[in-house]
Amino acid sequence: MSLAGHDEIKSVPERRSSRIGELAAKFRSGNATVGVVGMGYVGQPLAITAHEKGFQVVGFDIDAERVAALNRGHSTIRTIPDARIATMLLDRRFRATSNLDEIANVDVVIICVPTPLNKYREPDLSHVRRTAESVGAALRLNQLICLESTTYPGCTVEVVKPALEASGLRVGSDVFLAYSPEREDPGSKFRTSEIPKVVGADDPDSRMLAETFYGRLVDRVVPVTNMATAEAVKLSENIFRCVNIALVNELKHIFAHMGIDTWEVIDAAATKPFGYMPFYPGPGLGGHCVPIDPFYLSWKAREHEVPARFIELAGEINTAEPLQVVAALASALSAKKRKSLNGSRILLVGVAYKRNVDDLRESPALTIFRQLEAKGAAVSFYDPWVPVIPETREFPQLAGRSSVVWKPESFGAQFDAALIVTDHDAVDYRALTRSLDLIVDTRNAMCGVPAQPDVVVKA
Ligand SMILES: NC(=O)c1ccc[n+]([C@@H]2O[C@H](COP(=O)([O-])OP(=O)(O)OC[C@H]3O[C@@H](n4cnc5c(N)ncnc54)[C@H](O)[C@@H]3O)[C@@H](O)[C@H]2O)c1
Secondary structure: OOOOOHHHHOOHHHHHHHHHHHHHHHHHHOOOEEEEEOOOOOHHHHHHHHHHOOOEEEEEOOOHHHHHHHHOOOOOOOOOOHHHHHHHHHOOOEEEEOOHHHHHHOOEEEEOOOOOEOOOOOEOOHHHHHHHHHHHHHOOOOOEEEEOOOOOOOHHHHHHHHHHHOOOOOEOOOEEEEEOOOOOOOOOOOOHHHOOEEEEEOOHHHHHHHHHHHHHHOOOEEEEOOHHHHHHHHHHHHHHHHHHHHHHHHHHHHHHHOOOOHHHHHHHHOOOOOOOOOOOOOOOOOOOOOOOHHHHHHHHHHHOOOOOHHHHHHHHHHHHHHHHHHHHHHHHHHHHHOOOOOOOEEEEEOOOOOOOOOOOOOOHHHHHHHHHHHOOOEEEEEOOOOOEOOOOOOOHHHOOOEOOOOOHHHHHHHOOEEEEOOOOOOOOHHHHOOOOOOEEEOOOOOOOOOOOOOOEEEO
């Protein structure tokens, strides 16, 4: 009898538990290879964290240019310095590839590919589906697969699990599957490892392996009963934001009619040490998460014939917000300068979807830009984070438009009004008042900036 494989003289359950134990030990010691599929805003910080925790890391992406940039030591995300990618390359514990067959060589596969909405505003799972099929095609015994893309409860079981099992391997015994929502907040002060990680799995071995892996990666793991619960956690977090932002935008319109400053109200209310959490009004929702994720749940709720009225209403209010901003600008121009939008020269200050990032996805600034142009305004923009507007699906006509040079002393001669859409820290708001006599502010960025009466209008 050959004893080359010691396993051959063990019973099947013994063999199984010893290989699962070996995988868990690799996770505990950091002696495993981590594959991150989707090297975007979520994947790059995750890869960096896995590398910091001692793992060997392979970054997978279908975007060959992104892969080449990473292998040259360039981050493709402005909030991630190139040096952080270069450091990973230096000790040869990181490389990127477009060859998804190499998934066979890693111990854990983390999937963080996009989950947008299609043109009917329904979940577009094409990226998750395609990735799951690629992983299924390369799958081998004893790998852990974790989906991190935001999705509706039931998606990992309905979409990812069958694609993996098409390989002939069984989830829960041959390979392991978990869902762990991503809470990355680009540009925020939190390191990935400091943000607690919710982890759900549907069988005990997948749960143990996922908790062990993430336990090495982050300071605190929050286990939940199953994958659907973990999926629901992520959507709840973003729906909470979406609904509260809609509420505060509605309050802003009500209070404006009463001559009350909403920002002052919020700051005073926030002094209550319990039962209140401040949310701030703005020009509408942006980014890859809050404007999109809630519709993953309302879509799934329809299948269960349960109404999702709050979600739909919040979506309606937030979607209307950019148009309300355009209306506020039009009435300020008319009241203060006896001008209409048609023929006015408008400077948008900030086009990224939030402060201190270069991300334009779903940015309300783009809707405002197009609406103003459609009404005959001549629109320019200034954004220290976005020198040129990239290609976007919804606004291809804006691609290639460049930020104006920062010359605030000449803005008064160039523009009839400035509209602050994004409140980047790097903008000198005081300088705007040097020559402009109308500044419409959607973010309270001019708070505390001395200006002539009536120059600043909150919208
Ligand atoms: N951006 C955030 O702040 C954030 C926060 C929390 C959760 N999320 C969620 O994380 C997921 C990823 O978001 P993101 O912002 O990192 O997206 P992203 O667009 O920045 O990056 C996704 C990457 O996946 C790659 N990709 C697409 N299909 C692929 C495939 N089949 N195989 C390999 N690579 C593929 C793309 O080329 C891209 O580089 C989404 O579900 C999103 O909702 C994002």
